[in-house]
Amino acid sequence: MIQRLLLFSIFCLGLLFSTNQSFAQDNTDYDRLKYRKWRVTLFPPLSTNWTNAPDYTARYSINILGGYHGGLDGGEIGGLINYNKYYAHGFQLAGLVNATGGDMAGINIAGGINLSKDEMSGMQFSGLANISGNDLEGIQGSGLFNIAGDNSSGLQFAGIGNIARGDIEGLQGSGIINAAWGDISGLQAAGVANIAREDVEGLQAAGVLNFAGSDISGLQAAGAANIAFGDIEGLMAAGGVNIARQNASGLFAAGLLNIANDVEGLVFSGGANIAKNLEGVQFASLLNFSEKATGVQIGLINIAKEFEGVPIGFVSLYGNGRKNMDVRFSDGGFTDIGLTLGTYRVYNSAIFGYNTLLDRDVYRIGLAVGLEKNINDSFQNWKNESMYVNQEFSVTHQFEEEWTRKLNLIYSYKFLLGKRFGSGFSLYGGPTFNAQISRVSGSEDYAWYSLWSPEWKGRDYRFWVGFTAGIRLFKQKAIPKFKDEFDNWDIDW
Structure with missing residues (x-):
């Protein structure tokens, strides 16, 4: 049976x-x-x-x-x-x-x-x-x-x-x-x-x-x-990779990599964002890379053939952007060399410095983000195409004799007035507003004086007003006034 x-x-x-x-x-x-x-x-x-x-x-x-x-x-x-x-x-x-x-x-x-x-x-x-x-x-x-x-x-x-x-x-x-x-x-x-x-x-x-x-x-x-072999749209999160053979738009987060033909929206990556065209806000721990990009890019390295917007990075290299070198001296004795890249409007500067006035070896590295303006944007009655204003924020880490990660930072805001002599050379200078946070003994030598020097939880704080003067080398050009630039964007004033 x-x-x-x-x-x-x-x-x-x-x-x-x-x-x-x-x-x-x-x-x-x-x-x-x-x-x-x-x-x-x-x-x-x-x-x-x-x-x-x-x-x-x-x-x-x-x-x-x-x-x-x-x-x-x-x-x-x-x-x-x-x-x-x-x-x-x-x-x-x-x-x-x-x-x-x-x-x-x-x-x-x-x-x-x-x-x-x-x-x-x-x-x-x-x-x-x-x-x-x-x-x-x-x-x-x-x-x-x-x-x-x-x-x-x-x-x-x-x-x-x-x-x-x-x-x-x-x-x-x-x-x-x-x-x-x-x-x-x-x-x-x-x-x-x-x-x-x-x-x-x-x-x-x-x-x-x-x-x-x-x-x-x-x-x-x-x-x-x-x-996706087509478009990606929406909210995507991947521990590794988001990949679209065509376009990607929305909010993206990837532990390693975002890759697409066109990317639009808010994009985060623990490694890199790679696309032919990028538009929006991109953040990558290592690299933002594209042929054409518009918006805000934040990454250790930003690279594009063509970029319009705000770059923030240690290296922001654009085919249509600035490629300058700065040599500057500031109060307290630091002489800095800066690799200054980005757009002609917004730039990043990788800073390497040495204190030439102290009797011991004090070095520093840092990063600056700056905005360049037409002189007429800050001083309405001053019209000179060779004059410009830089407003810059920087943070530097100071270390003595040999590298150490021990807390020793100086935050600075600089208002710099500059003049171009031709297209490849300019001089600039202006006041600097500084704040220091340190756990290193002897760090008070970096400032000639202090307006206020509190101590809290083992940290020394110092605040002072100083100066910066420097030269900028290689190709530079006049920046239009903000109003003129925005008028080209069809904004109703």
Whole structure:
């Protein structure tokens, strides 16, 4: 008996996945099925309908070991297998398999598999898989897979994956993967990946990867990467990389890298932002790199062929920007050399200095961010194209004899008046407002005097007004007045 039942199970599954087209024809013959309220089967053909079971449908069906019938319009219980040739509509419970050669709808519970040749809908639970040859929708839970030959939608949970040859839509959770040959949309969580050959839209969380063959939009979080062969739009967070072969817009955060053709929005990276065009605010611990960029860039290194905006970095190198060297002397005896890069309006300066007046070796390194203005912006009655004003904020770390990270900082605001002599040389000077915070003995020698010198929690504070004078070398040019520059932006004053 057991041997015959196993042969019957194999026969049913073979029929279900065969390429024979008779099922498609048979599914049009629902109305030809004969109806009986009850049927009981030990195993085929030992049933109340004997060998004619495929010609009958019933409201109540009991399959002690397994049953093979035409259809179901009610409830069915099987010890191992419930198999309906044309359709199964209603409640089913089987120790191993609920299967149909047509569509399945209702509540189906199987220790192994719920299996349908066409659509499957309703509430299904199985120990292994819910598998449909066409659409799969409803509330589904399986130990391994929910698999659809076309679309998959609804509330689905699977130990391994939710997989569809069409679209995936709805609320889905899987231990490993949500995958679709079409679009993915909805709320999805996967231990490893959400993968779609087309668009991805919605809220997605994956331990490793969110991937789309086309666009990605919505809120996405991945332990490693968000990757799209189309556009990326929305809020994306990845422990590793956000990659778009086309455009990226929105808020992006990546532990290592953001890569796109065009990037627009607020972008953060622990490593680098790389794009052909960037527009917005970009922050990278290491590098912002692009052909053309507009907005604000903050990074250790900012590089672009063309840039308009505000750069903040140790090196901000632009093809259309300034490339100057500054040599300056300030109160307290420091002589500094600055590599000054950025735009002609906003610049960054990497500072390297040495105190030439002290009888011991005192060095410093630092960073300055400056704004250059037309002289007429600060002094309305002073019109001279060769004159300019620099307002600059800098922070420097002082160390004696050899490098140390011990707290010893000077913050400075400088108001500098300058004059260009030709396009490659200028002189400038002006007052400096300084604040020092230090834990180093002897650091008071860096200032000739102090207006106020409090001490708090082991730190020495000093405040004073000093001066800075210097020269700037290499290409420079006149900056238009702010109003004239903004007028070119069509701003209504």
